[in-house]
Amino acid sequence: MENRKFSRLQRIVVKVGSSSLTYKTGKLNIGQIEALVRQLSDLHNQGLDVLLVTSGAVGAGMGKLGIKQRPRTMPEKQAAAAVGQGLLLHMYEKIFAEYGLVVGQVLLTREDFADRKRFLNARNTLHTMLSMQIIPVINENDTVAVDEIKLGDNDNLAAMVAALVDADILMLLSDIDGLYSDKPGQPGARIIHEIHEINNEVEALAGGVGSAVGTGGMATKIQAARIAMHSGLVTIIARAAEPNIIRRLVAGEPAGTVFWPSIKLVNKKRWIAFSATVCGQIYIDEGAARALREKGKSLLPSGITGVEGSFEMGNTVSVIAPDGKEIARGIVNYASAEIQQIMGKQTSEITRVLGYKDYDEIIHRDNLALE
Ligand SMILES: Nc1ncnc2c1ncn2[C@@H]1O[C@H](COP(=O)(O)OP(=O)(O)O)[C@@H](O)[C@H]1O
Numbered sequence: 001m002e003n004r005k006f007s008r009l010q011r012i013v014v015k016v017g018s019s020s021l022t023y024k025t026g027k028l029n030i031g032q033i034e035a036l037v038r039q040l041s042d043l044h045n046q047g048l049d050v051l052l053v054t055s056g057a058v059g060a061g062m063g064k065l066g067i068k069q070r071p072r073t074m075p076e077k078q079a080a081a082a083v084g085q086g087l088l089l090h091m092y093e094k095i096f097a098e099y100g101l102v103v104g105q106v107l108l109t110r111e112d113f114a115d116r117k118r119f120l121n122a123r124n125t126l127h128t129m130l131s132m133q134i135i136p137v138i139n140e141n142d143t144v145a146v147d148e149i150k151l152g153d154n155d156n157l158a159a160m161v162a163a164l165v166d167a168d169i170l171m172l173l174s175d176i177d178g179l180y181s182d183k184p185g186q187p188g189a190r191i192i193h194e195i196h197e198i199n200n201e202v203e204a205l206a207g208g209v210g211s212a213v214g215t216g217g218m219a220t221k222i223q224a225a226r227i228a229m230h231s232g233l234v235t236i237i238a239r240a241a242e243p244n245i246i247r248r249l250v251a252g253e254p255a256g257t258v259f260w261p262s263i264k265l266v267n268k269k270r271w272i273a274f275s276a277t278v279c280g281q282i283y284i285d286e287g288a289a290r291a292l293r294e295k296g297k298s299l300l301p302s303g304i305t306g307v308e309g310s311f312e313m314g315n316t317v318s319v320i321a322p323d324g325k326e327i328a329r330g331i332v333n334y335a336s337a338e339i340q341q342i343m344g345k346q347t348s349e350i351t352r353v354l355g356y357k358d359y360d361e362i363i364h365r366d367n368l369a370l371e
């Protein structure tokens with residue numbers, strides 16, 4: 001197979017899963033961590049911007065505490081993560097230091113992506129770290145993240161980080177060398193080398209949860225690849241334990257499974273589409289769906305047939321076509337209670353109905369990210 005050609009390769013996000021960082025005993029796989037750090041340090045020395053998203057806090061904590069089964073309750077997981085995150089960072093700090101590099105710990109939760117101010121703040125911090133030649137070592141802030149604010153898996157976290165910093169490539173390194181056509185180990189299961197579109201068939205390949213310590217298996221890796229593809233970056237799933245895998249992938253060697261990106265969304269639309277919390281639904285008629293999809297228009301009150309959820313102006317909502325499919329997400333100019341009153345009406349009627357008119361559009365096209 002020919003070598004892959006990347007249009008730009010300046011900034012890379014490498015995510016390593018728990019299964020690759022810890023042994024079955026629960027202890028850290030130091031050899032693996034050393035091999036990863038060595039390659040990342042070398043790429044950093046070549047002038048690439050390198051960000052590491054690392055799992056393994058819960059796994060490492062379990063090892064230290066002598067817990068055999070992955071904890072079920074949230075507080076137990078959090079306690080294990082509190083212990084394990086320290087161990088992990090210590091290890092990275094120590095090994096990167098051997099190569100003369102400095103790391104900085106970044107712990108994120110869903111809220112850091114859902115709130116635009118925090119999103120911009122996180123982006124500034126990461127950009128500043130890169131400009132100061134610091135290697136960001138990123139994980140979810142497991143010790144404070146309860147269910148409601150949890151991303152839950154580091155595949156999605158890594159994709160969101162990659163989109164956040166405008167990376168060129170996202171590598172998801174795991175205990176398996178790529179996405180297989182069937183459950184690995186099944187007769188006839190073979191690796192899929194390239195994916196250009198994530199359709200139902202591709203999604204069906206993700207056979208539930210992954211290894212004993214990992215979270216999400218292939219399902220979350222495919223979700224992550226979807227985010228990355230829509231954000232204009234290449235995703236590769238490959239095996240962490242392959243010798244020199246990161247450097248080989250950067251060199252274009254056709255290992256693992258590559259997901260090629262679709263059109264690049266501008267930053268704000270990307271944030272609307274993938275990071276913002278969806279606070280409600282707006283249902284629209286066929287005419288409005290066509291105007292949005294085919295003509296790139298803003299959403300006006302006249303095309304709206306229903307509203308669900310309670311949201312404020314400035315929140316992100318999903319826009320649903322008559323066939324029940326979500327066709328866009330956007331930031332609303334009016335609260336749900338106001339939209340209830342003006343839906344189906346002409347723009348010229350807004351003032352009469354509400355007593356004021358701040359905007360003509362319910363969602364301006366600049367704040368609308370189409371599917
Ligand atoms: N179609 C598939 N192709 C490859 N791996 C799959 C597939 N379906 C399920 N898996 C499982 O996903 C696992 C990797 O996911 P996970 O354990 O969450 O890894 P990580 O800890 O690296 O995130 C593999 O070990 C494999 O058992």
Ligand SMILES: N[C@@H](CCC(=O)OP(=O)(O)O)C(=O)O
Nearest residue numbers: 018055056057058153154215
């Ligand atoms: N934040 C968790 C990782 C959760 C996770 O996604 O794990 P994995 O599927 O192994 O990447 C931890 O550090 O244990």
